[in-house]
Amino acid sequence: MVAMGRETNTVRPRQMVAPAAHTIVTLCLAVLLFSTAPRPVQSQVLTPRATGNERQLPPDYFGYNGANFLGEVAWDDSALIRALVPLKPALLRYPGGTESNYWNWKVGWFVTGFPMPNYLRQLKPRSVRLENFQASIRATGAVPVYVLNLLSSDLETQLGSLREAKGLGLPVKYVELGNEFYIGSADHKSKFPTAAAYAQEANRWTAAIKKEFPEAKVASVAAPPKRVRDRRWLGWNADLLSTLQGGDALTLHHYYGTGLSDPYRRSQRSRSLRYSATEIASILGTPFVAWNELRTEGIGSLPVGREIWITEYNLFDRSQPLAGTWVHGLGVTVTTLLFIDEPRITHVLCHTLLGNALFASIFSNERGFLVPTDFTRAAAPPQSVPLALTATGSALKLVGAALAGKTLGQKLDFPGAPTIRAGRGAGYPSLLGWSFGDGRNRQAIVVNLASSTQQITTAAVIPQGSFEQVSGDPLTLVSSPASLRKTSGGIAKNLALPPYSITRFSS
Template identity: 25%
Template sequence: MKGRASLLRTVGLLWVVASCTSSTTPPAGPDTAPPPAAVCTTPTRTSGVQLGANVNALFWEEHYGDTRLLGAVRSLGNPIVRFPGGTEADYFDWERGRPVDACRYGACRTWDNAQLTPPGLFQRFGAFRNSTPASFATFAQQVNGTLLLVANTVTASVDDNVRWIGAVANTGTAVPLIELSNEPYFGRVEGTDNTERLYPTAASHVAYVRRLATALRQRVPNARLAFPAFVPRVDPATGQPSPGHDARMLTWNEQSLTAGIAGDVDAFALHFYPRLPGRRGASDSAYLRTLSTFASSYWALTQEQPQWRLLPADKRLWVTELNASFADAPELVGTWMHGLVQAQLMLRMLGDPRMDVMLQHMLTGNPQWQAVVHPGRAPDIVPAPGFTAYALTATGETLSALSTALRGATCVELRAESTAATLIVAARDRSGPRIVIVNASADPITLDIRQLGFMRISATERRAAPLSRPGAGTTLTVTSLGTSTDGYTIRIAPYAIVTMSGS
């Protein structure tokens, strides 16, 4: 290992495809090499890491036959796919495959006939065709994926949810994961106060969810259930939660746990949208240095928040929506650096042994996120020419790398050699040990594979110019890596993701 500058910098990663890997064996000779260090020897997960994407039903249906996109999702290897999405889940009628009619055209009422305000977003989907349980099941089969279903706790009853989720199970598709609600800690959603009017306290929401969990245990007994917990967006400048968070959000976890929800669920579901810093006149090099350490500082600040510390040690954690928000950094839209930051955040979070499920938000687009792939265009049900699905951009590339390298891993550990800008992560599943390296810095790094636990390796590197947009006229370079003439030294390029396996 050469010092700090030569040892890693931040984010990213990728996997080794058989056709693109090289196997490096050290030269024969006397036994001069030290014994390899152990690679991730303490399993902490019984089911292994599961990765995937959030699928917004309202922006998905036109893509069911997109072979490139389906191929990209399949490349994740048994991905988790989340239906019918996030905010729209609370206004979605699964039997009709569209938003609840009353919440599109007139007086919007809840499952218990309380009158609500129709969210403006859903008024625009008047002729939306069909995203039903059969559609969800078909998509899961097409991508060799696993469903994570989100219950509707605003405009549907417990019986409605059990009937709809049961309809998915009736197709023969397994229903192993269920998120029992979507963001009920936000009192105001899509310009309405519907959630807060229906559930004025966390305890009132727990009462509904407890009934739902009991009914679902009977209908789909093998499913794992998760309750939505709140983790604040942190301001890196102050280390404090965003000023926009109100008392409902900041006391949600405490009140939900006091109401006893932990005894009814297997996991807690979390959403993360850290806000990337803007350039503020900095040069390219200075701005990229700031971005390279963002994930490290943001994750450290998150772990200090009281809302995070309340999460039970004996429950699993699912991150069902994750994306680095570029509201202050429009030039990062779709760039390789955005993908690297996204990957770095995932890797740091997976270092928490409770983390089982991690989903990127999102697969196609919505009013907030379509800008990632089609800047300046308002979303539409049928995307305009030039639309590029999220799974085919830089963030899709890094997610694919992560999924191939970490999917099924029962052990994921951040190596001590890591820095704020460069991550070295060790993982292990039934097939053996792996290493993921994310160098988000402008400097190459040099490593001795023996210090990573290997005597011989097979390794692949992906890299691109950090502010370029792979998939939009910019080439993503994928190469096999070998060691130098000593048989043990490997060089990692700047702004690269490397995955390796070996013995």
């Protein structure tokens, strides 16, 4: 439970025992102040209802970006696979994000003789080949999303890599043409001075890929909305679309801040996890604000007729030490569910599968809360359990299980549920839910963002079956399987949803 300090009005996490570049929505707390949701009467039982039209979902809608497989954990590590399979990813992205622009597929490491970011050049070389990746694909049944190297390789070499994948029995179904070229780094500008220059090359690559792999869908890089004075970034989409021909999709990356301060600047080296109830409510509101901006200013400006793939998304905030807290996991879950409301979005991949608490869903080692020094760290964090699920992984595990193989999505509404109110009068629901089906059985996810328990009738969600539920204090640093409260059982007429909880229903 959340404990309120009488004098300081701060929320404190429960004590934990230590086990053995992108688009950021910058929202100042002065502009976005939330009050805590009113506590519902405990005897009040809410009745969910379906709202809006049921949407079609690809069976391979949800997955993970496979960046960060550059250290001690490999794709074919049996311990990793044991942790990965329960997440039920339908998609896995290879070789990842930024590293894709410098990747030598033949050797499974970076190209030589080409300028790269310092953090990549400093890594100890190892081999991360398609053969390694194949083990995780086979174990999960996921579909690969390949990110080709348009920056430091050439078309024929990259076609050869796709041929190699096909020869290994890996499907060539989804292909991205590079990563984040709208960012104005020197090498991006040298290769593609303008978005039109990139589009011309994308046209050539798309035609060649389609000729050899006619079943493949090909996506080009689009830029998400960004509130900075960056002419390349801001003008990227218009310039791109004036020249781009063919292709099936556009990729977008979606990162959002906490709304408490400038997310680009580290506030201090480390700080305690002490936040007021109002700040917790504000943090949980930012995914809604960020989504509204992406949908109206980003997706809304793109032409109809191409799919939208969200191939990276997560919380990004250098100023607050909230990476790996349960409120982080809740926010990423909300973002995942909000995407489903846009039928043009056909695939979403959370950034990233493996690493530390900053973005990962699985810890790569025991130093999971020692985030990079340009981010504010939580003071005195616990050790993380290697290959345990992070807060994000613990939350998205339920979402992945609910979405697995489902082809229909139905949004749920909760009349009478309290609203988290913004200072300007806008509101965000304290309960968020979706039901998923495949013509045979159904699953559902319901998230309670309120600081109090809410009860719902289950007949309109899943009338018979079982449920599993994960909840916790919002400021808990999720370091091990014991960090969160987990319950499960058969579905009764009514079900209590604890504060800050995610519940999965299964028929």
